[in-house]
Amino acid sequence: MISPWMPRGSALKYMKEQSPTPSSAYALDLLNDVVRGLMYLHSVHVVHGDLCGRNILMDEHGRACLADFGLAAFVDLETSIKSSTRSGSTRWMAPELLLPPPNLPFKRTRESDIWALGCVCCEIWSEGAIPFRHFATDTVLVLALSEFTETQRQESPYPDKPHDTGGNPMPDDLWELARSCFQYEPSERPTVDTMADIIGYAAGHGLGSMGTEPVASARGTSTHKALQSSTDRTVEDLNKQPSTPSFYATAKGKNKQPIRFDEEWGTVRFGPFDVIHSPEEPFSTLFKRLSQVVRKDVLVEPLLVEQDDDHLSLRFQGPLEAHNFAMTWMVHRFDPYLQVTAAVVENE
Template sequence: MSNGGDGGAHQGGGNRNGSGKGDEGRLVGGRYRLTERIGSGGMGTVWRAQDELVEREVAVKQPRLPGDPRDAAHQRIAHRLHREARAAARVDHPSAVSVHDVVVEDGLPWIVMELVRGESLHEVLQRGALKPAESARIGLAVVGALRAAHSVGIVHRDVKPANVLLGRHGRVVLTDFGIAHIMGEESLTMSGEFVGSLEFIAPERMAGRGAGPPSDLWSLGVLLYAAVEGWSPFRRTTVESTLAAILAAEPVKPQQAGPLGPLLVRMLAKNPAERPDVDEVTAALEAVAKGWPLPKAPERAELTTAQEPSGTKEFADDSGTVRLKAEGVTPESASAAASGPETVVPGASVPEAAVPKPSPETRATSLPAAKPPRRRRPLRLVLAVLAGAVVLVAVGMLVQGASVETGGEDAAVAAEEARGTSDAEPTPEPEPTLDNWLAHEEKDLKAVLALPRQYVRFHEQGDAVDQPRMALYDNDEAIQVRLTLWDKAPRSPLGQAKEAAEIWSGYGESTTRYTDTTVDGYEAVQADTAYETEGRLVRVMQVEILTDDARLYELRVDMPKGTPDEKRGMDVFKGARDRLEIDRS
């Protein structure tokens, strides 16, 4: 049984990452009795509930937001949840999930939706690919819901198999409008920020040009390709190479799409103007679903036989939603590295995703003299994984080096001058002082990480099976902190640092300096990397720590080089490194 998207529900499942059973039996809004937790994600828990007023079962999304309610980031996410309900309620179509009610509890909106009994397309595809006619039938329902959304000015922005529910009697439901953009409404996010699932994000969104109806049709094209072929056309082994594939590479020509093939080729055109519109897509899908002759469509060059995804048929490409902050990402800015997937559950519009796997060996090249600094935000790939009990999480999970994850973020640094931003430097924020740091106990990582108070923990990932374990923090600025643990070190501290350096060298000119050191009494290697991408400089500070029982920790801070943020980032790195406490038990 599923309901909604990134909040994650599966038959008999749910996961251990949401609210506990303490809320079971709670009466919400005076009428909705919570009876069973059916899924959870980073921003909420989805409950099966009984509407005691009309005596019917419903799904209720209980929001869970990080940070202090007074913080701007907290308020922005709360506003996004309100908008999810408003957006979804405006879409009137049998294949769009119905929102019945919004109840304010604990100062946050609890969203009451129809309960869809069935499973997600993501779960179905884990058992194997679908026939073209069945894929077309599902696509026809989804494109109908998208047409209804577009007609009221809403772009879904997160069309993916985990957000497509297959209910009883052949019903298909598109859910989770939680990151939908209401065209014409002022953006809630900061300049260049967007949310979505990496492998389903259209290239124009990657390039910072915003989302429109053609972006949803691109995502639907990726979904249909994955449905008939059994794997995502843009799946690679790291985030960076996934970005590169989306922006510049042609996917492998579909082999099992049959009559859907020509439509998929056109839907995956890099230029939005070259894609078919919703009417053309509808007509073609209807023809394939019903076995009719295909309508004629404009000719376009066939897809090349490009790089085959890394030899895997499992469909975990849908297991993660990604938030990227950037402006002006170009094909040239993405490096040929790799990708990670994501997993979804019902009704919680929450970022999730997979983490990349680094490439071998390092080469350090000289870095040109820094250019005069401007205020820039690096492309920050924020990955958050839902721990779904049934869905495979993070197929592209970093197994041999977590230092790649922000490769996507660093792969293309924000080009603010293209937006006409001012060259003036902002007033730097006060440096962190010793008395405004907080200790964060990371029980699963067996460590205590201290950071300045403004840093918010927004993502955790991994377990004993899915290595590495990871916790990420940021303060909604240009600096990101992560602590990563491998229960068994994949290589030496120096070897691990060199694995990461190879990633940075893929962007362009780079240099890395290695220093032997100790952290909390353990052997360690510190790596200081600077690399250039599109004429901008990025600095990555990381320290690899090997414990006596062969665990490997990595503390990493990413920052823009040559800006006031670099000084703050170095202060954060040094303070976090010197305060890090590793459990010796």
């Protein structure tokens, strides 16, 4: 096998060479490259198996590329020598790989890749802080994880929000996304497509779109010109912007006033969802219950709920709110809506 030469080395080496530039200046672009690469692998039914900072290489154009496929395996392959070996980067490995459940074989999966991807998000933002650094050795780490069945305490690879070397905290939404990867139950972790949507949108719109401004830019200057978070806008704010292309829709229920949407509005297709009369009432009850399992400022209620055959169209004031809802729902689904899915759709 012949691979292109990567002159800039690993992502971690690249970040050190950029010092004193804080990672906030380019971390989202690197993470966008990483998640796109992993999305491709998963789309062709391949798991990487050993995703970590040192296995991400930089090409001559400064783009991050996934490397070191020595532990990669096909997702649907029941028996694989590579998949069964327990070698790998211990601190980036999901709990089910370090301590496989009884009577279940050791097997790398898409979900174990997602755990590692959450670690990489924190590792890149912090410019090299390894997962579980509060445990002195790998042996101590495994012992701590083994106590989960008795204590039900989930040890997190990053207990606190990472900061880069310039003191910039990881944006709130990226931090919540990384934390959702650290669910001990593999099925509760987000998919790579969901992560690619959110990280890709943030990378394309700047740090402000993720809810936290950095305290310093790459050259030490203020970055208060970052984009305003869409969660800070209200319907009234939108109505005060006559020059912004928009469309109008009439909300159902008690509020009959027209709602104005930005051209950057977001839509989630939610379903299948049985509706007898009006969709607002059952969805409102569902939304309130979902809001109880996440931090209060994570979710924003849609401005409009419309019936679309056996699905609902949820109209949000911005794409970020739509992505947040879709990701949160897919991670925290509950009875009797376990078959209901949420997917962000492109605006017409």
